[in-house]
Amino acid sequence: MSQPEAIVELSIPSRPEYVGVARLAILGVASRMRFSYDEVEDIRLAVGEACTSVLDRVEGQAEAPPIEIRCLIDPGKLTVEVTDRVSADARAAPDASGGGGPDDVQLGGVLIRILMDEVTADDNGGAGTHTIRMVKYVAR
Amino acid sequence: MNLRVETTTPRENVAVVALTGEVDVYTSPRLKQEIVDLLNQGLTRIVVDTTKVEYLDSTGLGVLIGGLKRARERDGDLRLICDSPRILRIFEITGLTKIFDIHRSEAEALEALK
Numbered sequence: 152m153s154q155p156e157a158i159v160e161l162s163i164p165s166r167p168e169y170v171g172v173a174r175l176a177i178l179g180v181a182s183r184m185r186f187s188y189d190e191v192e193d194i195r196l197a198v199g200e201a202c203t204s205v206l207d208r209v210e211g212q213a214e215a216p217p218i219e220i221r222c223l224i225d226p227g228k229l230t231v232e233v234t235d236r237v238s239a240d241a242r243a244a245p246d247a248s249g250g251g252g253p254d255d256v257q258l259g260g261v262l263i264r265i266l267m268d269e270v271t272a273d274d275n276g277g278a279g280t281h282t283i284r285m286v287k288y289v290a291r
Numbered sequence: 292m293n294l295r296v297e298t299t300t301p302r303e304n305v306a307v308v309a310l311t312g313e314v315d316v317y318t319s320p321r322l323k324q325e326i327v328d329l330l331n332q333g334l335t336r337i338v339v340d341t342t343k344v345e346y347l348d349s350t351g352l353g354v355l356i357g358g359l360k361r362a363r364e365r366d367g368d369l370r371l372i373c374d375s376p377r378i379l380r381i382f383e384i385t386g387l388t389k390i391f392d393i394h395r396s397e398a399e400a401l402e403a404l405k
Contacts (some may be wrong), residue, residue, distance in 0.1 A: 167317035174346075192377060199348050203316045258385055259349035265384050 155223035155230070165215035165235070171221050177231065180222045184229055185289045193266040194229065195289050200259040201233035201283045208237045227289050230239070234282040237243045294318035296325050305404055307397060308333040308380025311343040314351030322351065326358040326369070338400045341378050352385060359391065368392075370400050
């Protein structure tokens, strides 16, 4: 796999008020590339959903680890990796109260898969990390 | 990067909740609270105006779906005003245009609630 042209990395606290910061950053990254307005908006929403899916799992945890967002910039595509270190126990027990809940999580997943060209999710048990990797290709 | 929620009651038993800004995981609890408060006050016919919404995510969609469910349980309804192609597309790709009645203007939504 070739090296990306540039890498932009961001770490945000696992708190709802910081998801907007991640969206602003990704808006800046995607706007620098040859994406249409709609494609930039798609990427922004998908990254917001990926961060929100982490928050759904850490809800109620006082000291949740930060969310890492890594943007790999290539001339023909943008890859965004959203990684968290939420414990497997927290992941196995989604919270069903309040505004969040299983339905929102499912809708978020649906949105990510529709908005991005490729989506994979990796659980790295050894490192204790979970990564959603999303790719959007620049139209030729 | 915020959400403003303004509610008016243009007719008895009908509330129009106008949203300005972003509806996401941070701001959607405010929208949820507004809808719950209206329902508790007996205002069961609710119109949510998304004309000035710049961003809507799955959390916001979840609040609207929950509001629709609660309103219908009380023999009410929750309708949407949406004229932004961007926001409309989110309802379309999630299949929610089949669940919500979506109107182009407040006048059209109020007419439908008569």
